Amino acid sequence: MTAEPKRVLRRCPACRLLFEAPEGTDACVVCGVPVDGLALPIDAQAVPTEFAEREPTARLAPRS
Numbered sequence: 001m002t003a004e005p006k007r008v009l010r011r012c013p014a015c016r017l018l019f020e021a022p023e024g025t026d027a028c029v030v031c032g033v034p035v036d037g038l039a040l041p042i043d044a045q046a047v048p049t050e051f052a053e054r055e056p057t058a059r060l061a062p063r064s
Contacts, residue, residue, distance in 0.1 A: 008039040 012028035
């Protein structure tokens with residue numbers, strides 16, 4: 001039994017596509033341009049599962 005490769009998010013510098021790919025991917029899946037730089041790990045623990053309550057906002061009075 002083999003482990004699935006870790007998946008990451010990459011952004012293509014040419015077409016600006018944000019795509020999910022196996023960790024070792026070094027080219028855009030659409031245009032083929034080499035992708036270097038940050039690869040963001042996809043982690044189910046990093047996704048928020050609850051909404052945080054925030055204080056309501058109000059409009060500011062216009063400046064005179």
